[in-house]
Amino acid sequence: MKDGPGDRLVAIILAALEEEPAHGYLIARRIEQWSRGVWALREGSLYPVLHDLEAQGLLVADTERQGQRSRRVYRLTPAGHARLARERTHWQQQTQVLSQILWRERTTT
Amino acid sequence: MMAATEEQRQLELNAWVEEATAVIVSNAEARLVRAQLINHYQEHRMTLEADGWSAPDAHAAALARLGSPSEAQQTWVQRMGLAEALPWTLGFLALSLQLGGVAGWRMGVYLSWLAAGAAVVLGGRRLGRALATLVTYWQGQWSKLPSSLILVGGIIGVAIGFEPVWAGQPIWDGQTLDVMMMWWKLPVMLVSLAVLAAVTWRGVYRARTGAWAASGQVSGGAALGLVLGSAVGFGATWEWLLHDVVPAQPGHVGYLPHWPWQAVSYTLGQHMVPAVVVLTIWVMGVATIAGKTRTRRQTRDLAMAADTPD
Numbered sequence: 001m002k003d004g005p006g007d008r009l010v011a012i013i014l015a016a017l018e019e020e021p022a023h024g025y026l027i028a029r030r031i032e033q034w035s036r037g038v039w040a041l042r043e044g045s046l047y048p049v050l051h052d053l054e055a056q057g058l059l060v061a062d063t064e065r066q067g068q069r070s071r072r073v074y075r076l077t078p079a080g081h082a083r084l085a086r087e088r089t090h091w092q093q094q095t096q097v098l099s100q101i102l103w104r105e106r107t108t109t
Numbered sequence: 110m111m112a113a114t115e116e117q118r119q120l121e122l123n124a125w126v127e128e129a130t131a132v133i134v135s136n137a138e139a140r141l142v143r144a145q146l147i148n149h150y151q152e153h154r155m156t157l158e159a160d161g162w163s164a165p166d167a168h169a170a171a172l173a174r175l176g177s178p179s180e181a182q183q184t185w186v187q188r189m190g191l192a193e194a195l196p197w198t199l200g201f202l203a204l205s206l207q208l209g210g211v212a213g214w215r216m217g218v219y220l221s222w223l224a225a226g227a228a229v230v231l232g233g234r235r236l237g238r239a240l241a242t243l244v245t246y247w248q249g250q251w252s253k254l255p256s257s258l259i260l261v262g263g264i265i266g267v268a269i270g271f272e273p274v275w276a277g278q279p280i281w282d283g284q285t286l287d288v289m290m291m292w293w294k295l296p297v298m299l300v301s302l303a304v305l306a307a308v309t310w311r312g313v314y315r316a317r318t319g320a321w322a323a324s325g326q327v328s329g330g331a332a333l334g335l336v337l338g339s340a341v342g343f344g345a346t347w348e349w350l351l352h353d354v355v356p357a358q359p360g361h362v363g364y365l366p367h368w369p370w371q372a373v374s375y376t377l378g379q380h381m382v383p384a385v386v387v388l389t390i391w392v393m394g395v396a397t398i399a400g401k402t403r404t405r406r407q408t409r410d411l412a413m414a415a416d417t418p419d
Binding site: 023024025028040041042043044045047048049051052069070071072 | 174
């Protein structure tokens with residue numbers, strides 16, 4: 001599976017676009033800001049994922065002109081919102097299980 | 110001095126972007142991504158310079174934040190759909206087998222050298238990219254395969270390689286493969302075509318930029334096939350010059366006296382190769398129509414983005 005449930009970067013990108021559309025640079029800044037600098041993306045690898053999510057119909061892009069430049073502003077589709085909801089459920093389960101394992105109460109033998 | 114230094118930075122950026130996008134098959138998509146990456150770099154650099162960073166430091170930081178171009182390439186390949194790689198692969202198989210097999214060794218030699226000349230004229234830089242895409246894609250796919258599948262594939266490969274040895278032998282119900290292929294051919298081809306059409310349509314219809322929507326991609330695939338076919342032609346030339354090749358005939362297996370397992374049998378030449386050619390044409394046709402249907406609206410966006418100087 002190239003990006004089944006549990007693909008961390010997919011979940012993060014979808015979350016970064018949940019409230020309002022953004023172009024690639026802004027998505028990277030949001031992720032950096034929200035993770036307080038812990039997750040600094042290799043930003044050149046952001047675009048393949050964006051294009052793939054767009055091809056899957058999870059995002060749509062509008063071309064926006066700014067002076068001499070034009071840039072692609074991405075927003076979530078209904079399918080993207082649905083996928084984000086599934087990712088949230090998945091990661092919630094994963095973090096719960098991980099917590100149970102890492103912070104389990106040790107039983108005396 | 111300053112201008113020269115800034116020019117050097119731009120060259121460094123361009124080299125990074127070119128390498129990072131080298132595996133993207135579609136010209137339109139590659140142009141779009143290059144513009145996006147350059148915009149990304151410029152925005153980051155301007156932000157840093159506004160915060161008081163010097164130009165060299167801001168450049169270095171913005172470039173470092175993009176990561177390495179090979180990482181970006183790998184991400185593209187991981188996200189590449191089979192629909193993008195399949196036509197290239199089938200094109201290679203079809204044309205190389207066509208040139209080396211069906212047309213016979215001697216005709217294969219003439220055709221393949223003509224093809225090599227045509228490929229040099231038509232190909233240019235895109236051929237290198239296409240080849241890199243193909244190789245990297247299948248390397249990635251190979252690494253994903255379970256070892257049992259690789260083992261089975263290897264056994265099948267060896268069996269096919271030795272096909273001329275066993276093609277004339279009864280393999281099931283007293284019949285040889287030549288005879289069985291006569292009645293297997295039609296249903297197998299129909300099922301294959303239906304499955305391929307469905308898979309290709311689904312894959313390409315969903316593709317935003319429709320790598321195979323542009324006619325340039327089809328000609329690029331053909332050119333790639335011609336180049337690789339010419340490699341087979343080189344092999345044909347080698348064998349033609351050094352060995353007395355016995356041609357394949359109905360009911361008999363053609364062979365090279367010293368390497369009989371490399372011969373092209375009548376079965377392979379007359380049944381499988383035309384099937385592969387038909388499949389290739391089918392896949393390319395379906396992919397092209399699906400891509401054009403899906404990307405009619407997006408083409409306008411791409412045209413707008415392409416106006417961005419990159």
